[in-house]
Amino acid sequence: MKGMFMSSNGAAAEIGLIGLGTMGGNLALNIAEHGFQIAVFNRTTEKTDQFMAKAGELAPKLVPTKTLEDFVASIKTPRAVILMVPAGEAVDAQIEALRPLLDAGDLIIDAGNANYHDTNRRAAEAAEKGPRFMGIGVSGGEEGARFGPSIMGGGAKDAWDQVGHILEAISAKHEETPCAAFLGEAGAGHLVKTVHNGIEYADMQMIAEVYGVMRDGFGMSASEIGDVFEKWNGGILQSYLIEISGKVAKTADPDTGKPMLDIILDKAGQKGTGRWTAIEALMLGTPASAIEAAVAVRNMSARYEERKEGEAEFGAAPSGMDREAVTIDALEAALVAGKIICYAQGFGLILEAAKQYGWAMPLPEIAKIWRNGCIIRSSMLNDMSSALSDDAERNLMLAPFFSAKLKETEAMLRQVVAQSALHGLPVPALSAALSYFDIMRTGRSTANMLQGQRDFFGAHGFERTDKDGGGYHGPWAMG
Numbered sequence: 027m028k029g030m031f032m033s034s035n036g037a038a039a040e041i042g043l044i045g046l047g048t049m050g051g052n053l054a055l056n057i058a059e060h061g062f063q064i065a066v067f068n069r070t071t072e073k074t075d076q077f078m079a080k081a082g083e084l085a086p087k088l089v090p091t092k093t094l095e096d097f098v099a100s101i102k103t104p105r106a107v108i109l110m111v112p113a114g115e116a117v118d119a120q121i122e123a124l125r126p127l128l129d130a131g132d133l134i135i136d137a138g139n140a141n142y143h144d145t146n147r148r149a150a151e152a153a154e155k156g157p158r159f160m161g162i163g164v165s166g167g168e169e170g171a172r173f174g175p176s177i178m179g180g181g182a183k184d185a186w187d188q189v190g191h192i193l194e195a196i197s198a199k200h201e202e203t204p205c206a207a208f209l210g211e212a213g214a215g216h217l218v219k220t221v222h223n224g225i226e227y228a229d230m231q232m233i234a235e236v237y238g239v240m241r242d243g244f245g246m247s248a249s250e251i252g253d254v255f256e257k258w259n260g261g262i263l264q265s266y267l268i269e270i271s272g273k274v275a276k277t278a279d280p281d282t283g284k285p286m287l288d289i290i291l292d293k294a295g296q297k298g299t300g301r302w303t304a305i306e307a308l309m310l311g312t313p314a315s316a317i318e319a320a321v322a323v324r325n326m327s328a329r330y331e332e333r334k335e336g337e338a339e340f341g342a343a344p345s346g347m348d349r350e351a352v353t354i355d356a357l358e359a360a361l362v363a364g365k366i367i368c369y370a371q372g373f374g375l376i377l378e379a380a381k382q383y384g385w386a387m388p389l390p391e392i393a394k395i396w397r398n399g400c401i402i403r404s405s406m407l408n409d410m411s412s413a414l415s416d417d418a419e420r421n422l423m424l425a426p427f428f429s430a431k432l433k434e435t436e437a438m439l440r441q442v443v444a445q446s447a448l449h450g451l452p453v454p455a456l457s458a459a460l461s462y463f464d465i466m467r468t469g470r471s472t473a474n475m476l477q478g479q480r481d482f483f484g485a486h487g488f489e490r491t492d493k494d495g496g497g498y499h500g501p502w503a504m505g
């Protein structure tokens with residue numbers, strides 16, 4: 027390890043980036059386009075040559091390097107190095123390789139989709155061994171990385187102060203406001219990115235469920251369904267995910283001329299962030315049932331052969347849903363209600379983590395930086411930001427704007443879920459959202475029965491409605 031906080035070493039690059047894959051390559055070009063000189067390094071060095079060959083007029087802003095030593099030497103001190111490599115071992119290995127080459131006052135920024143527990147551990151290790159460490163969530167896919175992602179910052183505030191101006195410059199803008207912010211220490215940024223992806227899973231799943239009702243219940247073609255999504259994108263559901271769902275539905279396969287949707291195999295992939303969100307919700311004891319349902323459906327979708335056997339055994343769901351009972355407007359309303367509920371769950375989870383770790387986690391700010399650049403960007407996030415500014419601790423469902431929307435749409439969510447169940451059409455995320463709504467608006471739940479059962483078999487005790495304190499037991503007869 028070299029000395030602490032060396033002054034500038036005369037190097038040209040203001041920042042460095044390792045990992046010129048889909049995200050890293052585009053992020054490097056974005057940084058260069060905003061006028062910052064950037065050193066780049068890739069494990070497979072031929073990719074660096076290919077990257078430079080395509081850099082065009084941005085090439086003078088890029089410093090290609092073939093060894094880590096050259097890479098480090100090309101960056102001004104105190105150095106800032108972005109890692110854009112797969113989460114897990116690759117990040118640890120890269121940090122270990124960099125540590126002997128960097129000064130204690132330098133900064134490593136993991137910009138991949140890390141598990142925030144790993145980020146917490148790496149931040150603690152960095153505090154002990156240096157260099158400084160930050161974990162930032164970056165959302166927006168390939169296009170976002172190139173032209174403006176949403177950036178969820180976590181780590182030491184002084185580290186954000188060092189690179190925040192670069193991250194804000196390259197981020198998406200919502201009416202000129204950067205979609206990048208510092209959200210709290212250690213793994214705060216990666217926790218927020220993880221929950222972003224959990225919400226992404228639920229949002230996508232609910233869209234897929236209404237697509238299923240239109241396809242299998244109403245017998246609509248992919249193109250007709252695409253028209254519906256296109257129309258919805260002009261209303262309250264305006265969002266990137268509705269927009270691309272319309273485009274996906276209306277695209278034809280160049281090989282066969284059939285709709286792409288009729289060609290794509292119905293086995294969903296997943297890289298883990300949705301699952302991490304569900305695990306985290308369970309660990310923190312905060313409800314995220316719509317997100318959990320979305321993860322479970324991806325797992326079920328992967329059991330393709332088993333599903334085929336199930337269809338052979340039990341028969342496919344009957345088609346021909348009553349278009350009087352469930353209208354296209356009802357499907358739109360169900361999506362509105364489901365969306366509000368899954369965000370209420372997501373923000374509730376972030377709030378709980380913030381309390382547990384003592385992180386700042388400004389919820390209105392999080393809603394603001396999700397308004398553009400990221401995959402879940404939507405016009406509703408503006409209203410969410412306002413509602414959370416009024417009261418960040420209150421369940422989003424109870425904010426006046428959203429409670430009014432839920433009162434308008436609840437009956438239609440119920441109708442969509444009920445009719446889908448009657449017709450054997452699975453709508454698990456919408457059902458989970460409806461159950462959450464029904465439980466969270468029920469003063470007297472059925473948990474009294476659970477408490478009675480627990481006390482009966484394990485003498486776990488319960489509280490009474492008519493007396494203070496806990497530890498009461500029932501007069502259960504043994505045997």
Ligand SMILES: NC(=O)C1=CN([C@@H]2O[C@H](COP(=O)(O)OP(=O)(O)OC[C@H]3O[C@@H](n4cnc5c(N)ncnc54)[C@H](OP(=O)(O)O)[C@@H]3O)[C@@H](O)[C@H]2O)C=CC1
Nearest residue numbers: 045046047048049050069070110111112113116138139167
């Ligand atoms: N794709 C997306 O839409 C998004 C991805 N992310 C996250 O960004 C990160 C990068 O993803 P993405 O760009 O899609 O991935 P890619 O597979 O396109 O690129 C991976 C990059 O990491 C390098 N790499 C892989 N393993 C190692 C290793 N062990 N040591 C050093 N370098 C390594 C690769 O180098 P080499 O050329 O040598 O293989 C390559 O440059 C991931 O954490 C991902 O979850 C975040 C938001 C969106």
Ligand SMILES: O=C(CO)[C@H](O)[C@H](O)COP(=O)(O)O
Nearest residue numbers: 165166295296297298299401
């Ligand atoms: O982070 C992202 C978007 O925000 C990535 O696109 C993410 O990899 C998508 O997750 P999955 O592959 O599990 O569907």
